[in-house]
Amino acid sequence: MGFYSKVVIPFFYDFSMDSEQINEGRKRILNKIEEEKILEIGFGTGINLKFYPENVKHIIGIDANEGMLKQAEKKIQNNKIKVEVIHQSSEKLPFKDNSIDAALSTYTLCSIKNVESALKEIYRVLKPEGKYYFLEHGLADKPLVQKLQNIFNPVQNIWADGCNLNRNISSLISASGLKIVEMKNYYMKRDPKIVGYMYEGIAVKAI
Numbered sequence: 001m002g003f004y005s006k007v008v009i010p011f012f013y014d015f016s017m018d019s020e021q022i023n024e025g026r027k028r029i030l031n032k033i034e035e036e037k038i039l040e041i042g043f044g045t046g047i048n049l050k051f052y053p054e055n056v057k058h059i060i061g062i063d064a065n066e067g068m069l070k071q072a073e074k075k076i077q078n079n080k081i082k083v084e085v086i087h088q089s090s091e092k093l094p095f096k097d098n099s100i101d102a103a104l105s106t107y108t109l110c111s112i113k114n115v116e117s118a119l120k121e122i123y124r125v126l127k128p129e130g131k132y133y134f135l136e137h138g139l140a141d142k143p144l145v146q147k148l149q150n151i152f153n154p155v156q157n158i159w160a161d162g163c164n165l166n167r168n169i170s171s172l173i174s175a176s177g178l179k180i181v182e183m184k185n186y187y188m189k190r191d192p193k194i195v196g197y198m199y200e201g202i203a204v205k206a207i
Contacts, residue, residue, distance in 0.1 A: 006067030042108025046072030119176035140197035169199040178203035
């Protein structure tokens with residue numbers, strides 16, 4: 001992982017992904033978290049910390065980008081929640097089967113290289129009936145937008161450090177074994193449609 005990934009991308013992420021528009025979705029999905037302890041996949045620079053509800057007492061944050069985690073340090077120090085960070089890819093989680101109460105990802109599934117493996121790992125480590133909360137962008141619902149997403153995806157992948165525009169998030173989640181019990185799709189206001197089609201919802205590990 002080079003300078004661009006470790007230094008430029010974390011700075012860009014805090015600059016571009018901590019906007020009022022984006023944070024509306026963060027607030028909505030995090031406000032639905034009922035558990036005291038949660039695993040956050042793609043913890044990044046810790047933007048979500050300020051939106052966790054009071055019932056959350058312990059966060060385990062996983063991220064493969066050490067530059068992101070370094071930038072998160074100040075946010076962690078200024079937060080009342082216990083935060084444990086692990087510098088590791090989510091494609092192989094360091095937890096036992098059926099050991100995690102709940103998991104969360106926001107703007108993360110687009111960038112994981114082997115996203116299928118990461119979702120299967122989330123399924124593996126969640127306790128039976130454990131919840132997976134997600135807020136992700138991905139493949140749009142209109143053929144023309146999908147075509148543009150496929151055209152521009154290689155460029156997006158390079159300049160946004162592995163981010164993909166055209167992943168069908170709901171299909172990927174369902175293929176992992178998780179059951180989507182709540183979801184809404186929408187286009188982010190003021191964002192280009194190729195980057196702003198959202199998947200916001202909750203999946204569970206069915207017994």
